[in-house]
Amino acid sequence: MPPRLFALAPLPLILSACAPPDPAAEASRTAAAIAAAPEVTVKGPGERCINRSQLRNTVVRSERVIDFEMHGGKVYRNTLRQSCPGLNFDRAIAYETSIDQLCTQQIVYSLQNIGGVPRRGAGCSLGEFVPVEYVRKTEG
Template sequence: MNKLLLATALIAGAAEARPRDIPVATPDGKAVSCLQTTRIRETRVRSDSVIDFYTSGGKVYRNTLPNSCPSLGFEEKFAYTTSTSQLCNVDIITVLQSGGGLSRGASCGLGMFQPVQLAKK
């Protein structure tokens, strides 16, 4: 079975520990268990337990991990492997750590993908 490795690397701003505002998200439909990987256009790591997935067509899906994922909010980048064309709530992400190149950090499970409308700033 071929495994497809997809890495999402988001390096946003200075790499320093800082509290950040997580945009308020209003549910916009029923949560889904999977997203088609070809539809994912961008991700934004909001904290150690919240990732927003931006898809083609302008939809945003918020994934709240069932457990905090150490260093995810600090590093703001992760990778995943999948044997299908979908990223699902049963899949695992791995934090990518900077410093002398990228190395693998904590691995954490995903939650459901909740379609949301994000509050405007």
């Protein structure tokens, strides 16, 4: 009899893992991810693609927000369509593309350092590339 109890004990955990995401909780996580990133001023409408050859630096702000810093000082903030597990841990991404552009819906992968070896983690879809400018705080 005891083996049956042990076999059934994990069942609620399995079922809860398959439950659909709560939209209110997802909206709250999205707002928190955006709030955690440095304050910016939006400088124009979102764009579908950016040129990889102009990319100088990628800054992972959270599991949901990535800033793409371009040569010449332009910055694009990308809010992923969903939270990307593991992205906030090593704060690095990897992607594959055969063209010189990163575009909306492109899949990027969290890049994780496991025992000194970079490994590709979860795949996540990019959103729009919104041109922004970092807000410089003045001491008052």
